[in-house]
Amino acid sequence: MDQETIKEKLVSKFGDEVVQSAVAFRDQVAVTVPKDRILDVCRFLKEDPELLFDFLSFVGGVDWYPKEPRFEVVYQLYSLKHTHRFRIKANVEMAEDGLGHIDSVVPIWPTANWHERETSEMFGITFLNHPDPRKLLLPDPWNVYPLRKDFPLEGTEEDTPDLPRTAHAALDQPSE
Amino acid sequence: MPEAATRIDRRSETLELNIGPHHPSTHGVFRAVVELDGEIITKVTPYLGYLHRGYEKTCENKTYHNVIPLAERCDYMAASGNSLTYCMAMEKLLDIEVPERAQAIRVIMAELSRIFSHLFWLGTHGHDVGAITPVIYCLREREDIMNLFELTAGGRLMPNYLRIGGLIRDLEDGFVERVRAFTNIFDSRVDDYETLLTKNPIYVDRTKGVGVLKPEDAVALGASGPMIRATGIPLDLRKTQPYSGYEQYDFDVAVETGCDSYARYLVRIKEMRESNRIIRQAIDRLPGGPIRATKPGAVFPPQEDIYTRMESLIHHFMLVVEGIKGPVGEVYQATESPRGELGCYIVSDGGPKPYRLKWRGPAFVNLESLAVMSEGSFLADFIVILSSVDIVLAEVDR
Numbered sequence: 001m002d003q004e005t006i007k008e009k010l011v012s013k014f015g016d017e018v019v020q021s022a023v024a025f026r027d028q029v030a031v032t033v034p035k036d037r038i039l040d041v042c043r044f045l046k047e048d049p050e051l052l053f054d055f056l057s058f059v060g061g062v063d064w065y066p067k068e069p070r071f072e073v074v075y076q077l078y079s080l081k082h083t084h085r086f087r088i089k090a091n092v093e094m095a096e097d098g099l100g101h102i103d104s105v106v107p108i109w110p111t112a113n114w115h116e117r118e119t120s121e122m123f124g125i126t127f128l129n130h131p132d133p134r135k136l137l138l139p140d141p142w143n144v145y146p147l148r149k150d151f152p153l154e155g156t157e158e159d160t161p162d163l164p165r166t167a168h169a170a171l172d173q174p175s176e
Numbered sequence: 177m178p179e180a181a182t183r184i185d186r187r188s189e190t191l192e193l194n195i196g197p198h199h200p201s202t203h204g205v206f207r208a209v210v211e212l213d214g215e216i217i218t219k220v221t222p223y224l225g226y227l228h229r230g231y232e233k234t235c236e237n238k239t240y241h242n243v244i245p246l247a248e249r250c251d252y253m254a255a256s257g258n259s260l261t262y263c264m265a266m267e268k269l270l271d272i273e274v275p276e277r278a279q280a281i282r283v284i285m286a287e288l289s290r291i292f293s294h295l296f297w298l299g300t301h302g303h304d305v306g307a308i309t310p311v312i313y314c315l316r317e318r319e320d321i322m323n324l325f326e327l328t329a330g331g332r333l334m335p336n337y338l339r340i341g342g343l344i345r346d347l348e349d350g351f352v353e354r355v356r357a358f359t360n361i362f363d364s365r366v367d368d369y370e371t372l373l374t375k376n377p378i379y380v381d382r383t384k385g386v387g388v389l390k391p392e393d394a395v396a397l398g399a400s401g402p403m404i405r406a407t408g409i410p411l412d413l414r415k416t417q418p419y420s421g422y423e424q425y426d427f428d429v430a431v432e433t434g435c436d437s438y439a440r441y442l443v444r445i446k447e448m449r450e451s452n453r454i455i456r457q458a459i460d461r462l463p464g465g466p467i468r469a470t471k472p473g474a475v476f477p478p479q480e481d482i483y484t485r486m487e488s489l490i491h492h493f494m495l496v497v498e499g500i501k502g503p504v505g506e507v508y509q510a511t512e513s514p515r516g517e518l519g520c521y522i523v524s525d526g527g528p529k530p531y532r533l534k535w536r537g538p539a540f541v542n543l544e545s546l547a548v549m550s551e552g553s554f555l556a557d558f559i560v561i562l563s564s565v566d567i568v569l570a571e572v573d574r
Contacts, residue, residue: 025505026268054395055411057510057519058541060534074534076508076521080395080409083416087508111398114544122232137225137573146233153237 204569239499341475342468387561401516499528
């Protein structure tokens with residue numbers, strides 16, 4: 001099934017208020033849905049016999065700083081039976097606690113576990129009801145989000161005051 | 177019986193054991209905390225990130241052409257396969273048609289790196305299960321492939337040979353003959369490896385029924401490549417969504433139904449033979465023609481034109497200094513790397529650098545199955561299971 005048809009199917013099932021936008025670019029369609037409907041949409045995509053998106057390639061994030069809503073969570077899907085692909089996105093605004101919030105899709109695709117942990121620590125997006133919300137790649141004491149666009153690529157300790165000083169930095173200090 | 181009672185007391189407490197980060201079998205720096213009930217693993221908690229280099233952040237701050245060497249360093253065992261994924265994603269974004277000759281040479285390079293990667297896996301996997309001999313033989317053929325890479329691209333481990341729109345240069349004289357000589361002997365070399373392991377009772381005992389991953393778990397956990405093909409699911413993107421002209425080649429998808437480490441071994445062995453078949457067909461029908469597409473502003477002009485034509489020099493200069501100005505949009509391109517579905521998702525905002533680059537590393541996703549595979553097995557088998565996943569830590573941590 002080509003991606004335009006999949007989009008049509010989504011529109012006929014959920015209506016225009018759920019399929020907020022659909023951008024087609026080089027035969028690939030990306031559909032944006034409201035973040036509070038992400039579980040419904042994903043479950044439908046996985047279970048509908050004509051779609052059968054049983055394989056989740058990845059979950060990732062995009063930071064559109066300084067635009068609002070700031071974040072976009074991307075789900076790239078694949079169907080083993082029908083060998084078609086599709087991409088779902090949800091806009092996530094930054095809440096007052098400085099984080100984004102969206103439902104976890106781990107109940108639908110268990111592989112999302114690590115992808116969501118990575119997206120969470122890199123962008124500061126909390127995945128609600130995630131079974132194992134620890135950090136994955138970054139050290140535990142970090143409370144900065146490196147893949148955000150306002151995180152500097154390089155800089156002195158003054159530029160990155162939130163970064164915990166590492167044991168190495170302490171060792172590098174000249175001893176009196 | 178007081179003796180039996182004490183034995184039960186001892187078993188009532190689980191032991192937490194730390195494996196890694198510098199354990200030789202982790203092939204890099206990877207740590208797992210295993211909970212043991214006697215010798216049986218009850219829980220595995222992997223800890224990653226020791227090699228995290230901020231790959232995606234770095235890519236977002238480099239111009240499009242500068243990402244290629246980085247992509248190769250992500251999975252250094254199959255460097256050309258990685259740059260192929262990235263270049264194809266870029267070609268999709270920029271709508272570039274790659275000439276046939278370049279596509280065929282890319283297939284040769286990608287399949288050589290698949291053999292290269294599987295050879296190293298086979299050697300170290302043998303080492304992990306206690307068979308020291310295979311690695312000696314595997315490194316011999318791996319050396320041949322490195323010589324081939326060196327001949328035509330300069331680099332041995334990281335050829336850095338692909339460019340957006342094609343290749344950096346045409347094949348070196350004598351490359352095709354040497355590849356043909358390699359393909360002629362390689363099948364018999366695979367026979368040699370098989371005599372060492374396939375029917376070796378110690379090896380079979382060590383791997384058969386070890387690290388079972390059921391098909392439904394493999395799909396749910398997103399496993400791909402030899403991991404999923406060893407469960408009887410013929411997922412091979414070269415067949416299901418052919419790219420770079422793979423639909424023209426006659427090859428079989430290696431599938432096994434054992435679901436265990438032994439099945440994964442068989443899949444990789446078969447795959448080496450199939451890759452050899454593809455390379456042989458590719459050099460037999462290697463088409464002539466240009467090795468790079470023509471698209472000023474996106475693809476480098478031919479090297480000889482830069483010295484003779486003013487416009488080409490300007491194009492080259494502007495490409496190096498300003499980079500590619502891509503259209504606004506986003507693409508996802510997936511290829512079949514030796515480890516599975518290698519995907520590259522690029523979001524372009526029209527600037528010379530990727531606004532967002534997400535790398536779907538198959539080793540990262542495959543490693544997620546480790547806990548499911550190892551729980552309930554012996555601690556000694558944990559090493560075999562980890563080895564059968566075929567992880568490259570540089571790709572896991574990115």
